[in-house]
Amino acid sequence: MKIRRKHIISFVVLAAVLVLLVRAFMPAPVLVDSATAEVGPLRVTISEEGRTRVRQRYLITAPASGRLARPALNEGDRVGQGDELARITPSPLGSRESAEARARIETAEALVREAEANVARARVEQEEAARGRDRAEQLAASGSISRERLERAVHAATVAERTLESSLFRHRAAVSEHEVAQAALLALREERGDARAVLSVTAPVGGRVLRLFEESERVVAAGTPLMEVGDPGDMEVTIDVLSTDAVRVDVGQTVWIEEWGGPDPLSGKVSRVEPAAFTRVSALGVDEQRVNVIVDLDVTPAELGDGYRVTGRIVVWEKEDVLKIPSSALFRIGESWGVFVVEEGLARSREVSVGQRNGIEAEILEGLAAGDPVILHPNPRIADGVDVETRAD
Secondary structure, eight states, X not given: OHHHHHHHHHHHHHHHHHHHHHHHHSOOOEEEEEEEOEEEEEEEEEEEEEEEEESSEEEEEOSSSEEEOOOSOOTTOEEOTTOEXXXXXXXXXXXXXXXXXXXXXXXXXXXXXXXXXXXHHHHHHHHHXXXXXXXXXXHHHTTSSOHHHHHHHHHHHHHHHHHHHHHHHHHHHHHHHHHHHHHHHHHHHOEETTEXXXXXXXXXXXXXXXXXXXXXXXXXXXXXXXEEEEOTTSEEEEEEEEHHHHTTOOTTOEEEEESSSSSSOEEEEEEEEOSOXXXXXXXXXXXXXXXXXXXXXXXXXXXXXXXXXXXEEEEEEEEEEEEXXXXXXXXXXXXXXXXXXXXXXXXXXXXEEEEEEOSSEXXXXXXXXXXXXXXESOOTTOOTTOBEEEOOO
C-alpha cells in the first residue's frame, strides 16, 4: 500500500511539473484593445477652411474724373440708401470726356435692361419653387413622400427666394449706376460762373462701409474705386475644397461652421458649387485644384464680420441606424477589407464589406453582427487563431 501511495504521489507531482513546464513555454496571450460592433448614427463630412463674406456688396466708383473731397465716412459706418458717400468736382468737359460719359450711360441702360430680365426670370423660378414646396408639404403630411424630399423642396424654395433677392439687389444697383451716370454728364455740362457743379455720389443700397479705398482728397479718374458698401447681416461662407471632394458636394447639403469664435457651431446649407476650379499651392508646395462651395447661413451672428476665417464641415452622407466599427479595426486582405474578431480568447480573421467611412468610424455592410468584439490596431503578432487577451479599460 505504501508503495502504491508513493507511486500515486510521484505521478501527481510529475503531472504538475509537466503542466507547469508546458504553461511556462507556451506563448503568452497577446494583449489587445477591442471595441464592439454597434448600430448607431454615422456622418461623413468634408472639413476645410473657409471665409465669410457679405453676400451682396456694391463697389462705389467715381462716375467722372475730377477732384474727390475727403470722405466723411470710415470703414464700418452705417449708410442708408440714397445717403451721400462722396463729393467730386468734375474736371472740365472735353470731347473725349463727353463721349465717355455718354458711353457710360448707354452701358448703364443695358445693365438695367439685363437686370430687369434677371428679376423676371428669378421671380418665375421663385413662384415655381414655392408651389413645389407647398405640394411637398401636403404630400409629406399624408406620408406620401420622405422627409428628405420635403427638405430638398423647402431648401429649393429658400434658394429661389435668395436668388430673387439677389436679382432685385442687382437691379437696384444698376438703376443707381444709371442715375449716377446721367448726373455725371449733367454735372460736366453745368457751369456756375467759373466754378463747376459738385457731383454727389450716393449709396445705391443701405448697409455699412466695408472698405474705404480713398481716404484723402485728390484728383481721381472716372471709374476709380472709392469704397465698398454691403449689409454684414446678410452673410455667406465660401469654403474651398479639393476638386476630388467637390464631386460629392451637392446643393442643399447641411454644413456646420466651427471655429468662428463663438461657443456653438453655426448651421447652414450648400447654396452653390462653383463650376470652375482654381489652382492653389498647398503648405507642402504641391499644386492643388480647388473648388469654391458657397454656404448660406441659417442665422448670422452679429459678431461675425466680413472676411473672417472659419472651419466648415460639409455633410455629404449621414444615416441614423447603421452597423459600424472604429476604422482602426480594419486592415487590407488583398483588395478586400478584414477585421479580427475575438472568439473564445482567440483572434479570428473575418472578411467584411465596408460602406461609408469618415476616418473615425466605418459602416459594415456584411461580415459582422451587432455585438461582435473586434480588435483595434491589429499588429503583426496577431494572426488567425492566436491567443489574445483584451486589455482592461
